[in-house]
Amino acid sequence: MGYTPTARGFDSFYGYFNGREHYFTHRDEGMGTDGLDFWNATGSSLKPVVDQNGTYSTFTFVNRVSQILARRDATKPLFLYLPFQSVHEPLEVPPKYLDLYPTVKDAARRTYLAMVSALDEAIGNVTLLLTKAGITPDNSVLIFTSDNGGPTYHGANNWPLRGAKTTVWEGGTRAAAFVASNLLARKGASSWGLMHAMDWFATILRVAGVKVPSARSPLDGVDQWDTISGGVASPRSELLYDIDPYGETYCKNSSSAALRIGPWKLIVGCPGAFNDWYPEPAAGVPGPAAITDSTMLFDVVADPSERVDLASQRPDLVAKLMARLTQLQKLCVPPLHTPGMQPSPAANPRLWNDTWSPGYC
Numbered sequence: 001m002g003y004t005p006t007a008r009g010f011d012s013f014y015g016y017f018n019g020r021e022h023y024f025t026h027r028d029e030g031m032g033t034d035g036l037d038f039w040n041a042t043g044s045s046l047k048p049v050v051d052q053n054g055t056y057s058t059f060t061f062v063n064r065v066s067q068i069l070a071r072r073d074a075t076k077p078l079f080l081y082l083p084f085q086s087v088h089e090p091l092e093v094p095p096k097y098l099d100l101y102p103t104v105k106d107a108a109r110r111t112y113l114a115m116v117s118a119l120d121e122a123i124g125n126v127t128l129l130l131t132k133a134g135i136t137p138d139n140s141v142l143i144f145t146s147d148n149g150g151p152t153y154h155g156a157n158n159w160p161l162r163g164a165k166t167t168v169w170e171g172g173t174r175a176a177a178f179v180a181s182n183l184l185a186r187k188g189a190s191s192w193g194l195m196h197a198m199d200w201f202a203t204i205l206r207v208a209g210v211k212v213p214s215a216r217s218p219l220d221g222v223d224q225w226d227t228i229s230g231g232v233a234s235p236r237s238e239l240l241y242d243i244d245p246y247g248e249t250y251c252k253n254s255s256s257a258a259l260r261i262g263p264w265k266l267i268v269g270c271p272g273a274f275n276d277w278y279p280e281p282a283a284g285v286p287g288p289a290a291i292t293d294s295t296m297l298f299d300v301v302a303d304p305s306e307r308v309d310l311a312s313q314r315p316d317l318v319a320k321l322m323a324r325l326t327q328l329q330k331l332c333v334p335p336l337h338t339p340g341m342q343p344s345p346a347a348n349p350r351l352w353n354d355t356w357s358p359g360y361c
Contacts, residue, residue, distance in 0.1 A: 001358055006041045010081070013041040014049070014064045018356055023057045023085060023092040028356060035349025037356040048355050056094055057085045058122045065126050069133040077208065078135070082126065086119040089154045093118055109280065112155030137182040141207050145177035147197065152278040159279050162306045167272025168241045168258035170304055183207070185230045193227045193234030194260070203228070237262055243329050246339050254293055259325045263301035266321035269293060277305065297321070 005013040016037040021028040026038035026049070038049040052060050061084055072078055097114035104110040123144070130140070149172040150156025152164040163169025175197075198221035205212060206223045226232045241258035251270030258267045275291050297311040297318050311318050349356055 001046070004041065004046070004358055006043060006046075011042070012068070013039065014061070015039065015083075016085075016356075017358055020088055020090065021085075022090060024054055026052060026057065030356075031343055031345070031348055033349055035352070035354050035356045046358075048353075056092075056118070058118050061085075062122050062125050062129075066129055069129055069135075072133070074134060079204075079208070084119055084122065086122075087112060087115040087156075089151065091115065091155060106155070108155035109157075110155075137180060141179060141181040141183060141204075143177065143179050143200065143204075145197075145200070146175035148172060149174055152274060157278070157280045160277060160305045162275070162277050163272060164274035164278065167274050168256060168267055169271055169275070170300060170306055171277075172272065172274070173241055174304075179228055184228070189231060191228055191231070193224070194236045194239055195224050195227070195234060196221060196236065196239050199224045199236065238324070240328055241265075243325070243332055245335065257325055257329070259321055259328070260300065261321055261324065263299050264317050264321060265298045265300045265306075266318060266325065267294065267296040267298075268322070268325065271296075295322075 001007055004017070016026065016028070016039065018028045018030075018037050021037050026036060027034050028037045036048055036050070038052060040047050040049050061082060065080065065082065068080065091108060091111040093111055093114040097118045098110060100117055101110045101113050104113060127142070130136075130142075148165050149158050149161065149163065149167075149170070150165060152158060152171075156164070158164060158171035158174075161169070161171035161174060163171035165172050167173075198219075200221065202212075202219050202221040202223045203225050206225045212219060222235045224234065224236070227234045239260040241260065242256055244256040246255065251272070254270040256269045256271065258265065258271070260266075270293070271291055295311050295318060296309045297314055298306045298308065299310065300306065347356065
């Protein structure tokens, strides 16, 4: 329970704990059985949500935003974190959104596009709710971002970038984002400065006027507000993609690591299962060449699609990035999840009133 949102600073939580679930039933399968994974938490109170069966989760979360805004104290600041379930698999959507794409023949791609349209509508409804509640671009900052590249094996498309979700290729790790606010010093501009997802925390603290106590410094992320708002150079020059001593199942226990310094990106070991470039609709199968033990170097500014491996031409840069990667690896703690590890039987929903409860841990 100590790792759930309300135990880590949030006043309330409404959602699910597992990595995926069905959009209408809000249930998830695992360990040979399935269970409900939809929760409403306030403070120390945690209760399963049992009245949303049949309601598409995208709409459920919009309704929750409406409730929060209706009861909030308008004299106090509001931080609202709304990570929609869309467009994660399983690919599910109300039929009316499928009707928007009658000419798309690939079933997964058509459903994926329909899910994006449902999400787009939901975000529009959220912005209307915010405006009605007096939260406008003059007194707020709205951030829209993704967490990773798309799964080409579930209808997504990252072209012309290489790879897919679960890989360290740019197609699996680059994510689009935008910020909307009249507090921005410049508007309608694009920012190509290097930024990591963890930088959002430090950036939001800056915007909110929160000073981090020295005992909790330094943060892993860096404040990117001046880059986003004013167009100054990014304060980040280094980005660690991954250090995984085991890699994916596909990697056959081969390690995986990737690091970028400036424009240079080093990939060591197994980059993942999807190593090709997938045009729309995505092929949904691993690339033709298995890569399980490699050392590759790319200039991802000049070559964002990672087509030209420069490792043999620039051994000096390989050595430099490898030395830094070794330094970072020494800071890692051993992973809790190891190959062959099975889910704890104590988590079986049959033991928790048909729910995937965090109570077992």
